[in-house]
Amino acid sequence: MIEVKDIHKTFGDNEVLKGISAKFEAGKNNLIIGGSGSGKTTLLKCIVGLHKPTKGEVFFSGQNFSELSFEERVPIRTEIGMLFQNSALFDSMTVEENIIFPLNLFTNQSKSEKLDRANFCLERVNLKGKNKLYPAELSGGMKKRVGIARAISMQPKYLFVDEPNSGLDPKTSILIDELINELTDEYNITTVVVTHDMNSVMGIGEHIVFLHQGQKWWEGSNKEIAHTDNKELNDFVFASKFMQAAKEKL
Structure with a gap:
């Protein structure tokens, strides 16, 4: 609460x-x-x-x-997980890299553990297999879902x-x-x-x-x-x- x-x-x-x-x-x-x-x-x-x-x-x-x-x-x-109004994705990063970003900052997980978590989050928001796309290749709704995937990557x-x-x-x-x-x-x-x-x-x-x-x-x-x-x-x-x-x- x-x-x-x-x-x-x-x-x-x-x-x-x-x-x-x-x-x-x-x-x-x-x-x-x-x-x-x-x-x-x-x-x-x-x-x-x-x-x-x-x-x-x-x-x-x-x-x-x-x-x-x-x-x-x-x-x-x-x-805390946060989804900003404009999704705030890093344009120079792939979908996968965007989701892994907070894991790099706040965890000591191995590379394979981070990838597993990214894949789980993508599947949870119905974007399985979109790992290597860049934000410019996504629709507005897809960007929001990637933003949600990143927000839940740390299991907030x-x-x-x-x-x-x-x-x-x-x-x-x-x-x-x-x-x-x-x-x-x-x-x-x-x-x-x-x-x-x-x-x-x-x-x-x-x-x-x-x-x-x-x-x-x-x-x-x-x-x-x-x-x-x-x-x-x-x-x-x-x-x-x-x-x-x-x-x-x-």
Whole structure:
């Protein structure tokens, strides 16, 4: 489980996060949603340590991550997998080399052990045999799956995903959502997904945190979201649904 307590983040005079407290549970797809500028990605970066909160604490399985030194954070960092919005693959590396990259950094595994792990991860994301391709030879959906394969190569306890369906067609987006859901359930991962995609919210949103103007405005499940009387959440949900329906008609 991951817990954040009273997280504030200020950039100059701009207070982006205004006291966020929430829990993200193991074995569940925990989604952070909200409009542009609501603080979604900033909160994600505060949790993983890419941003230092101005105030507040982050706990991984009860351990106060915020109080640890850089060296003391390393054991937790090795348990974190992350898929960035643009997949962040190394263009000069093959698919296989991209997946093995974190294993080279954080493990003492032999070359054959790393290759076995890469092959397992590729098969798990339905890309068996694509080892020697380069990112430029992959579709958008394939890049996302390679990014997921790299994120799970270290067998993480925590998986962070930033806008996994950005730039993907609806069919591919569903496949990515299903893959994230399967991996979360199969390995009992604490998964945290930043998204504005309402299909993802309704499909895999077991636990949802809705941010509005830097504050936690609502928290619940995808089953509860359709019945909320929260005005700002309703505005966000139905505006998103309308836009998605309009796109599908074009």
